[in-house]
Amino acid sequence: MKRTLAIAALAGSLLAAPVFAKDPILIGVPVGLSGANSVVAPSVVQAAELAVDQINAKGGVLGRPLKLVVADDASGAVGAQKAFDSLVFQKNVNVLISMETSAARNAGLPIVAKGKIPYIYTSFYEGHACSPYLYVDAWVPEQQVPPVVDYLKDKGAKTYFLIGSDYAFGRGMLGFARKYIDKTGGKVVGEEYLPMDGTDWTPIISKLKASGADALITSTAGGAPNVTLTKQLRNSGVTIPYANLAVDEGTAKSMGKDAAGILISASYITGIDSKANKDFMAALKKKFGDKTRTPNDLSVPQYEGVYLYAKAVEKAGTTDTRPVLKALGEVSFTGPRGTISMNKQHHAPLTMYLGQVQDDGSVKVVKSFKNVDPGAQCPKL
Amino acid sequence: MSDATLDTAAEPGRRRSRMRHLWVLALIAAGLMIAGPLFLDRFTVNVLTRSMIFAILAVTVDLLWGFTGILTFGQAAFFGAGAYATAMVLTHLGSTPGLMVLGLVLSIVLPVLLAAAVGWLTFYPGSTDFYATVISLVVPIVVTQVIYSGGTWTGSSSGLVGYVGLDLSLGGFFRLAGLSLVAVVVVALIFVRSDAGRVLTAIRNNETRCAYLGISTQKVKIALTAVLAAVTGYAGFLYANASGVVAPENAGFVFGTQLVVWTALGGRGTVIGPALGAVAIDYLSAQLSGQMPFLWQLVIGTLFVAMIIFMPNGLAALATGWRRMRRGEDGFSPQLVALPPRAARVPADGDSPLLRIEKLEKSYGSQKVLEDITLQVRRGELVSLVGPNGAGKTTLMRCMTDGKAASGGTVRIHGTSISGMVPDQIVARGIGRKFQVASVFDSLTVAECLRMARVSHEAPSFLRSADSLSLPQAAIEILRLTGLDQHLGRAVSLLSHGQKQSLELAMVVSLEPELILLDEPTAGLTAAERATIGQVLMKLTSELGLAAILVEHDLDFVRDISSRIVVLHQGRLVLDGTVEEVVNDEIVKRIYSGGDHV
Amino acid sequence: MMAPPHSKESRQMTLLLDIITTAAILFIIATGLLTIFGVLKIINFAHGAWLTVGAYCAVAVGDLGWNPWAALPVAFVTGAALGGLTERFIVRPLYARPLDAILATWGLGIIIGQLITLGFGRDVQFTKALLPGTADVFGTSYSVYRLFALAAAIAIGLGFSWLMEGTRLGLSARAVIMNEALARALGLDTRRIRWVTFMIGCGLAALAGTLLTPLTSVDPNMGVAWLVGSFMLVMVAGQSFAALALACLLLGGAQVIVSTYVSPILGGITVAVLAAVVLRISPKGFSRV
Known part of the structure; x- marks a missing residue:
């Protein structure tokens, strides 16, 4: 048998x-x-x-x-x-x-x-x-950053504070964000970095609070630094619109309520x-x-x-x-x-989605942008 | 007698054949390196190229940690500095042959400068082993941070890539890295077996004793760090060229710890062990870690801990231990050669005292240990320092050999104040100190210990271990009287307590000092040994004109040999007179009979 | 959308609070390491791993559905129990070889990290926030949890002073610190004192790990980032808790000030570099305090 x-x-x-x-x-x-x-x-x-x-x-x-x-x-x-x-x-x-x-x-x-x-x-x-x-x-930054900044601008943000991990991706993303914000008439009132393995964001958060910025854009190393920064932001009562260029849905979920309200910009979100x-x-x-x-x-x-x-x-x-x-x-x-x-x-070229993390950790698509061009990445090729 | 001559004749021969073995092995290894790319596949060639570059680093870690006892995580920083120097030149300036040479030079000079600065920061009189380890952690952290913050100059976290390196094939890099490794291993082996190399072991064993033999251990350590940084920087140059990429993790402290792990698993203090360990573990991890990355690290971690606890000298040490057992206990005995007596440093201009102490004070907080000590010692005198326990005798000895010990007053040698001087500078002015507990080098042989005492007089060879050992006649006599001349090749750890005391005395005498300080040289010795030492001391002072200060409890011994006795009680000098005067003094009798409050 | 830029007074208040609470957190993290170094003259390089163990105790307590505060005693007991095993099997043979003890405990840290990874996975773990939100301190809104950390640091400091000054164990430990040979001669079971001290040190480290969870990501490598800083502070502090408090206040304060007025990147290496310089100038650090 x-x-x-x-x-x-x-x-x-x-x-x-x-x-x-x-x-x-x-x-x-x-x-x-x-x-x-x-x-x-x-x-x-x-x-x-x-x-x-x-x-x-x-x-x-x-x-x-x-x-x-x-x-x-x-x-x-x-x-x-x-x-x-x-x-x-x-x-x-x-x-x-x-x-x-x-x-x-x-x-x-x-x-x-x-x-x-x-x-x-x-x-x-x-x-x-x-x-x-x-x-x-x-x-690449040319595709991911503009939707975020445009959205924040529509919501009335004029001044921005940028926080990142000190590495190529963090600096690259925020460097591009700064240029784009300047180009579209906004103002960057602070740009701060912590070493990749840095654990204490407190002085930066205090600067952020003192700056009175309308919106916050962060680009840390994935995983640990991202979670650490977000927890400490929430602990300090930061409530301004917060776009996180480096968070993924899974990490957002593991942060629970701390992640609620975060804006993310991605080419893929499970809710597509x-x-x-x-x-x-x-x-x-x-x-x-x-x-x-x-x-x-x-x-x-x-x-x-x-x-x-x-x-x-x-x-x-x-x-x-x-x-x-x-x-x-x-x-x-x-x-x-x-x-x-x-x-x-x-x-x-990619379709980019702007999402917002909900209280239960899921990501809701707020807006989408069709076929965003990567720009001139490799003119010699 | 004929036995002995035969023996000494055979010894150099055996050592020469050992050297020959090294050269034959080196040639075979070099041959394998050249032929390797012919029969190894491309993957193995690439992985081994990098493993062999890392093995060079492991050898430098071994010289620092295994031989000299400096636990360092900092070699990664020097490696990173070298690699980045090369990559930055090639990326930002170009890769003409001239610039390649510039890259090579910078990859060596930068790490050396960095290492010299770090060495200066790390090794100062009184610095601890822990502190060296602390700094070795800070340096890679700072260097990595500089790389991260360097923007396009350093490529930040992404590192630098895409520059044109040396125009060599994969096999060419394999051969270059392999031959470099063989060269580094051979040079390191020749060095550690040479007389100069034994200084490193001596420092690891007993740094204080080294300082009191006039060896500036700080300078040796700084020089060693700098030279090894040059080797490390060269490895960085090779790496930047062979891999075509440099990244911050190359300079990080995690990589620094990895080097230590490889060195420990390979067997510290063996040179070849760490080199093989690095190649084997790095190669295996390339093969295995892909399938089970976490398990692989777990296995390495467990092996490492077990090795540190149960087999601190690694697998390779088992092999050397076995070899030593098979060969018998004793190492090489060099032939003793008597040095001609040397002239006094300062011509004996009548009566100027050798040592003059004025109003010396020493206090710990509010507690005064020494107070108002004034004392002179002239050549030819044998002064005994007596007094009950806690009177301050050892402290006084320390104040005479460490310019930073006293809290007030002056100590002059030949009229020059020693204030602020470190022990090795004071020793260079003609003072020798023998400690209460025999302070010798347990990992060396008798002959090697004695050679250490001569390092400050004649620079040791970096290439070989000399066949003969030149010592002052007086030192040779001590060896003869105590029978140590028959055991020059014996490991110090196998000597009896009395033999160690005698050896230390011989070492101090070998410094050819003008003033010898001896702290209870006869404690724990047999009556015969005691008599011998007394005889030697009398001879040194009365015949050779040395001065000696002796701390001693045995009043009979003191009475027999002293020319003067100084009594110390509760930190004060209560009496300074001839043997007769002191022995018959009421105060002294009272102190020694127990009613000690003067 | 947000309150207008804070006034100068408010900014100074924030700076002051940042300095004090940063010092408090550093103090909490370093006490376990100091306890062990002070009595045993051994650097426990697995300290980072114990922080991680403590944080995962918080995760486990959350998974079991217990009250999140229960994580504190659970972490202390777990840390102490593992510490007891470690002392017995890894540290005890190495008292005469302090540099080897650094290495063996570093290796142990790797092992613990990998075991946690195999058990819980590599992912960032979720823990319940203990005290969310902000409070008003003299007109400045400030994180409640950081204020709580300050209270916790003071409690640990006072608790430890009581342990050292007011209990038999403390007396014995101090005897061992001063002169171990004499302590043994006086009939103290120094072996047992070492064992208990190591357990307490590890327990404190795990406790600190739990206290960290609201401030940092919980993942298998989280402890390593805190290791070097604590190590430096303890080297500067020597054996005294008062000296550690001072070191945390001065070096932690310097870190905050450099981060605020110069650059957070330089701030990140301030503690390590300053500690090295302090030790170079005064090899005994602050231990005479």
């Missing part, structure tokens, strides 16, 4: 999954399984696994299955070198698709250049990373009302059950990145680097975030 069941199950699985005669196409995913990014990394890996499963279920790419090879980059430069070396030269992957810290991406780029394979970067970042091998399907998004969320739930990690603005670009690569390989008819790189700038894919095409100097 048992045996017949087993055979039936085997037959079933054979029927369900196409059998591939050819070698798989290897997708390297260097990601921060440990270190700062380890909070978000599991959701990124899940998104990639789902995309690979879905594509393989439909026959793979050029008759070949996709296969993920995940490696830990420890969220930093040294770990990234090991991860990239291992993926590029040991596992001989065909492509790298991954969300990583800027330091890890930078550390990996020379290795990618030596290995001469495509690299799709799926994390939002401070912009202007350029390499012939690099494509980006997530947002589209069929593609609902299908995606359902598929994720079906595959991972109660182990599902909430999808977010870092994991969804990863999901779409895999699809974009698959499309590019189909279009090029090969996994050879040169034609695939050319095709990556031409193909498009409609996913949870809408239709994505990395056709602007290796970056992608």
